[in-house]
Amino acid sequence: MISRLARWFDDRLGAASLTRLTINKVFPDHWSFMLGEIALFSLVILVGTGIFLAMFFNASETKTVYEGSYQALRGVEMSAAYQSTLNISFDVPAGLLVRQIHHWAALVFIGAIALHLMRIFFTGAYRRPREINWLIGLTLLLLGMFNGFTGYSVPDDLLSGTGLRIAYSVMLSVPFIGDWLAFIFFGGNAPSQVTISRLYGMHIVVPFLILALVSLHLLVLVRQKHTNCPGAGRSNESIVGSRLWPTYAAKSLGLFFFVFAALAALGGLVQINPVWLYGPFNAAAVSSGSQPDWYVLWLEGVLRLFPSLDFHVGGHLVPGIFLPGVLMPLVFFGVLYSWPFLEASVTGDRGLHHVLEPPCLRPLRTAIGTGVLTFFLILTIAGGQDVLAVAAGDSVTSVRTALRVLVLAGPVVAAGLAYFACRLVRSGRRAAA
Amino acid sequence: MNQGAPENGKSGRLAAVVMAVLAFLAGLAGAGAFFYFYWTDGSTAAMGTSTAVAMAGMGAGLVVWARGLMPGEEVSSKREALPSSEEEKEQFRESFVAGEHRIGRRRLLGLLAGGVLGLLALDSVSLLRSMGKSPLPALYRTAWTKGARLVTFDGRPVTAAVQKGDILTVFPEGQTDSITSQTLLLRVDEAKLRLPPGRESWTPMGFIAFSKICTHAGCPVAQYEKSVNILLCPCHQSSFDILSGALPVGGPAGRPLPQLPLYVDPAGFIRAQGDFSSHPGPGFWSYKS
Known part of the structure; x- marks a missing residue:
């Protein structure tokens, strides 16, 4: 049966040789190579759960009165968008489970991309010939964050309404066209x-x-083949690992089911974004202690820490949030996008690299990466500055001062430590060699 | 898959088979349990847990199968050079140049086609006009007018019965949907006020009103610290000193909350003398203070 089907396709596409190449593709066995796969599998789950949710969600701001089975909001006037989100959560069988899996999958998707990016950065995997996939991957991260934000916003609840208002103000602050x-x-x-x-x-x-970009990312990957961790037999001429068929395919499919299992457990057992507790959006109200999803916390944090710096250019106002809310992210992603080219022009190394570098062999790169990570980590913590102040029993003012010092000093200290630790490890290795 | 993983002994392979069978059985149980919970309207937790068990069983079964029973030897494969050979490049160049040559002889047609494309691009960009009207009037306008009565969100007019320590969110009468008009009404000790000059008559009987929209990022300034006369924005913790005219005294906000001039009419209703002292909400390029 299968062989007849295979022959049917081969008659029409002549795909046997191409498919043989694909199933013989060699995959390196290293745990850090699974991060991208986790992102891919989360995406599959996102699409599946998203199609289910789209059957019920109604993206309309038409006012209706809620009559569903959640008692606390019966008779309350709200938008059709919020009402349909409540219906998904309370009246569609398994609706809440699917909604929560969808939300958790989004968080894991972006998290896996971020970790994948760190692996690529700290091992120098973006060097020639993989600059193209570096650019595609960064774009995927941005698109993922953007889509996470729009998804978080559409239920039209009080919490997401607050996020939208902030996004609006940030956009409004752009000079000239804001x-x-x-x-x-x-x-x-x-x-x-x-x-x-x-x-x-x-x-x-x-x-x-x-x-589309994921497909391109994978096509480029198949064309260029994976990188290899350094070791015996790994060089620019050959790649070491296990073949896709059957072992790696089975393991990979196994990983897909593990990702699905983790997301199903989270979606079933760990409540996320309980919009019914926040209530419908109301322009004059705000839910205090409100926190966005984790991947926006750093932006929220920098908005909280950056001092009031409204200034004027030629009689026009540049609001204080422009610098932290627009310029800082633009500069950060601009540097990230150009990093492979910046590094090549600084080091003069434009050679082919299929073998990864252990992070400690490149103390400066590792130090810069550690510093930037520390910076974003502290900003992420600052995104919960009010929660932190309550937990520490301290005033917001003193917590803010402490965080301002930390966000400037922390990255420098962390980068310095990473630099000297790497130097030590490197000289230790050289002595051993 | 019968050959098994050569590096595992016979007992290793048997153990793998047993473990894989157990894992798949757990998967079957989980999938069956989901079916039961789903059709009996079970809880989200029960459905999620049974799905997780089904998926984890499936995953564990596959991984045990792959590791214990499938060939696991490391193989090495050659990397071909990525760049095309000189010959291929030369062939491409020839084909391309041949085609280019034919286009090149009809320069006028090429220019015209390019012109059409350019204008079409301009057309498509100008479609942005459909997205909305000029934003500026809406950014400047609020619904506050001279004589407008202050009402609460449900439309009830506010009278001079408001006490010290109270805080009310108010709107102009008939405009409770106007987002830009949302205003905080408080009552303070008149003697303690240190308002900027010119605002002496704005606070009858100690009633004082400010825009509720934070000048930093547009959140409602919802927290009132009575003991220190501070308004605090819950989003980014900007604080504003009420007695000095809501000047920013902490956090990231750079401009004071605009003040609404008030008066009390003979019937005891609180009314606005006009619009805010400056434009409310977050700043923008053509903002005029």
Whole structure:
């Protein structure tokens, strides 16, 4: 049966030789190579659960009165978007499970991409010839964060409404075009009658872009083959690992089921984004102690720590949030995008690299990476500055001062420590060799 | 797959078979349990846990199968050079140049086609006009007008019965949907006020009102620290000193909350003398203070 089907396809596509090459592809066996796979599998689960949710979600701001089975909000006026989210959570069988798996999968998707990016960075995997996949991967991270944010925003609850208001203000702060940018994106003073449907449209369209870029990412990977950790027999001429078929395919499929198991357990047992507790969006209210999803916390943190620096350029106002909210992320991602080229021009190394570098062989790169990570880690913590102040029984002012010192000094100290630790390890290795 | 993993002995392979069988059985149990819980409207936790068991059983079975029973030897494979050979490059160059040559002879047609494409690009960019009207009037306008009565969110007018320590969110009468008009009404000791000059008549009987929209990132300034007369934004912890006219005294906000001038009419209703002292909400490029 299978062989007849295979012959049917081969008659039409002549795919036997190509498929043989694919199933013979050699995969290196190292745990850190699974991070990208975890992101890929989370994406598959996101698409599946997302299609289910789309059957029930209604991206409309039309006011309705809730009559569903969640008692506490019966009779309350709310948007159809919020109402349909409540229906998914309380009246669609397994709706809450799917919704929570979808949300957890988004968090894991972005987390796995971020860890994958760190692996690529600290081992120098982005060097020639893999600059293209570095650029695609960064774009996937940005698109993933963007889609996470639109998904988080569309239920039109009080918490996401607060996030939208901040996003609107950040966009509004861009010099010269900010007011137009914010109006084009949000369709008016956020949130307006069209904001939710625009965000939802993007939430559905952007995944197609993500899937296209993932396909490209994988095509380039197959063409260029994986990198290898250094070791016996690993060189620019050959790659060492196990073949895709059957062992690696079985292991990989096993990993998919493990990812699904973890997400199902999270979705079933760990409550996430309980929008019914926040209530419907109300422009004059705010839920205090409100926290965004983890991958936005650093932005939230930098908005909290950055001092009030409104300034004027030629009689025009540049609001204080422009520098931390727009310029800092732009500079950060700009440097990330150009990193492979920056590094090559600084080191003069434009050679081919299929073998990874242990992080400690490159103390400067590792130090820079550690410093940047520390910076973002402290900003992420600062995103919960009020929660931290309550937990520490301290005033917000003193917590803010402490965090401001930490965010400037921490990265320098961490980078210095990483640099000297790497130097030690490197000279130890050289002595041993 | 019958040959088994040569590096595992016979007993190793037997153990792998046993473990894989157990794992798949657990997977079967989980998948069956999900079916039961789903059709009996079981809890989210029960459905999630049974799904997790099914998936974990499946995953564990596959991994044990792969590691214990499938060939696991490391293989080495050659990396071909990525760049094309000189010959291939030369062939490509020839094909391309031949085609380019034919286009090149019809320069006028090429220019015209390029012109159409350029104008079409301009057309598509100008479609942005459909996205919304000029934003500036809406950014500047609030619904506060001279004489507007202050009402709460449900439309009830506010009277001078408001006490010290109270805080109310108010809107202009008939405009409770106007997001930019949301205002905080408080009552303080008139004697303690240190307002900027010109605002002496804005606070009858100690009633004082400020825009509720934070000048930093647009959140509602929802927290009132009575003992120190501070308004605090819960989003980024900007604080504003009420007695000095809501000047920013901590956190990232750079501009004071705009003040709404008030008066009390003979019937005891609180009314606005006009619009805010400056534009409310977060700043933007063409903001005029």
